[in-house]
Amino acid sequence: MFEKSSYSNTDSTAVAENRNPDLAPWEQSSSRDAMASSSSGKRQGNSLKKMSDFRVEFGPSRKDILNFTNQLTVMVRAGISLQDSLESIAERHDNRKFKMIIMDLKNRIEAGQSFSQALAEHTNVFSDLYINMVAAAEMSGSLSGMLEKLSEYLDSEAETRSQIRGAMVYPIIIAVMAVSVTIFLLCFVLPRFTAIFKGKEHLLPTPTKALMATSAFLRGYWFFILPAIGALFFAFWYFINTKEGRRWWDKTKLRLPLIKTLCQNLYITRSLHTMSVLVRAGVPILNTISITAQIAGNVLFKNMWLGVHEEVRQGKKIASSLGQYTLMPSSVVEMIRSGEDSGTMGDVLRDVSNYHARELKTVIKTVTSMIEPIMIVLMGVLVGFIAMSIILPIFKMSSVVMGK
Numbered sequence: 001m002f003e004k005s006s007y008s009n010t011d012s013t014a015v016a017e018n019r020n021p022d023l024a025p026w027e028q029s030s031s032r033d034a035m036a037s038s039s040s041g042k043r044q045g046n047s048l049k050k051m052s053d054f055r056v057e058f059g060p061s062r063k064d065i066l067n068f069t070n071q072l073t074v075m076v077r078a079g080i081s082l083q084d085s086l087e088s089i090a091e092r093h094d095n096r097k098f099k100m101i102i103m104d105l106k107n108r109i110e111a112g113q114s115f116s117q118a119l120a121e122h123t124n125v126f127s128d129l130y131i132n133m134v135a136a137a138e139m140s141g142s143l144s145g146m147l148e149k150l151s152e153y154l155d156s157e158a159e160t161r162s163q164i165r166g167a168m169v170y171p172i173i174i175a176v177m178a179v180s181v182t183i184f185l186l187c188f189v190l191p192r193f194t195a196i197f198k199g200k201e202h203l204l205p206t207p208t209k210a211l212m213a214t215s216a217f218l219r220g221y222w223f224f225i226l227p228a229i230g231a232l233f234f235a236f237w238y239f240i241n242t243k244e245g246r247r248w249w250d251k252t253k254l255r256l257p258l259i260k261t262l263c264q265n266l267y268i269t270r271s272l273h274t275m276s277v278l279v280r281a282g283v284p285i286l287n288t289i290s291i292t293a294q295i296a297g298n299v300l301f302k303n304m305w306l307g308v309h310e311e312v313r314q315g316k317k318i319a320s321s322l323g324q325y326t327l328m329p330s331s332v333v334e335m336i337r338s339g340e341d342s343g344t345m346g347d348v349l350r351d352v353s354n355y356h357a358r359e360l361k362t363v364i365k366t367v368t369s370m371i372e373p374i375m376i377v378l379m380g381v382l383v384g385f386i387a388m389s390i391i392l393p394i395f396k397m398s399s400v401v402m403g404k
Contacts, residue, residue: 060098060125062161066154068093068102073147082143083109101125114138128291129153129274136282146281153277156357157270163361164266167368174375178382185386186215193390203396207389250299258367265363267301268328269356276349286313301327332356 060068068089075085083106090102101122108118116135119126130150137146190211197204197212204212218225239245253263271292278288289312293305304325311321319337322328332352339348 060095060101062154062158064093064095064098065125065130066151066158068098069147069151069154073144073151076147077144082115098125115143128294129278132283132287132291133278133281140282149277149281153273156273160266160269160357160360163364164262167262167364170368171371171375174372174379178375178379181379181383182386183218185383186211187218190215190386190390191219193394197393200393204393205389205396207385208393211386211389247299253298254300258370262360262363262367263298264327265356265360267296267298268332269353269360271296271301271305272332272349272353272356276346276353279349280346285318289318304328 071089072085075088076082080088086102086106086109090099090106093099093102104121105115105118108121109115114135116131116138119131119134123131133146133150134143137143140146194212197208201209240249254260274292274295275288278291279285283291286309289305289309293302293309296302296305304322304327307325308318308321312318317337317340319333319340322333322336323330335348335352336345339345342348
């Protein structure tokens with residue numbers, strides 16, 4: 001019995017230490033090292049997999065919403081059920097956050113909610129315009145047609161933003177180049193002439209003295225200047241995101257030369273296009289005006305549409321309410337009045353918005369063509385001023401020497 005118990009204890013100890021009692025000691029050590037190496041390899045493989053799967057993702061962009069709407073339009077028109085369409089789109093989508101939102105829409109619809117009610121749970125992704133147009137489509141039973149109108153609207157908005165962004169690219173590049181060249185001349189070129197001018201400061205003209213002082217300041221205090229510029233940009237950004245700051249900035253954009261024409265046409269086009277789409281979609285007029293106010297993009301236009309909304313709610317007509325404001329051209333007000341009188345408001349708004357969309361394209365080209373030469377001239381004047389401020393003292397000192 002004693003021998004059996006001893007053997008049993010030995011065997012259990014071997015199992016506990018993950019050893020085979022039949023192996024030699026050096027073989028047992030090799031086995032433990034192999035298992036440890038295998039476990040470490042698995043952990044490293046899992047870590048590498050997690051690192052490869054890790055990626056930073058933001059919420060769905062406007063392009064994601066447009067692609068989603070286009071895909072949904074095609075599938076619904078083909079007769080595929082809404083739930084199956086959403087599931088299919090989610091499976092093929094790369095953005096995980098948007099995929100989760102689409103699957104949530106599908107689950108809510110299967111739980112008994114309507115599509116517009118499910119969309120209303122994600123107002124940070126889908127706008128009021130989007131939700132109201134889907135709700136109007138559900139009441140009329142024309143979801144595929146409404147989704148097509150939504151796609152056209154989103155595509156038109158994307159094109160407008162692209163045009164505005166493209167119009168500002170060239171002036172921004174020129175401005176950056178002008179600032180870069182100026183800093184290079186002041187910090188790297190002008191200091192090389194300091195030795196030439198040393199001891200002859202009384203002969204230097206005032207512009208050269210000012211440039212040399214500016215150069216010394218930039219080279220001596222650049223570590224203060226950069227944070228100061230960053231702080232100014234942050235303070236400006238913070239200010240224009242306050243209520244009073246936003247109002248001041250929106251008012252300023254409507255007063256600046258060149259920019260005011262561009263901004264005014266943009267806000268008018270956006271407002272009328274939105275109203276046209278919503279009215280033709282069958283959205284109630286009060287909801288239409290409220291949504292138009294929210295997407296106007298300018299506080300002054302927003303307040304105008306909110307004032308119109310209040311007066312229309314009290315029984316007045318849109319044209320008579322708009323006539324009290326100076327933001328909307330009188331020709332547009334008269335066109336809206338004729339649409340109200342004839343009962344063709346949707347068609348009139350569509351025609352007026354299309355006209356102003358063409359006007360916006362023309363204004364963008366005009367503003368761009370005017371800004372380009374202005375920026376080039378300003379850059380030439382700035383660089384020329386710096387160059388002449390460096391060359392003129394050399395000529396002056398040369399004439400003094402020749403005179404002696």
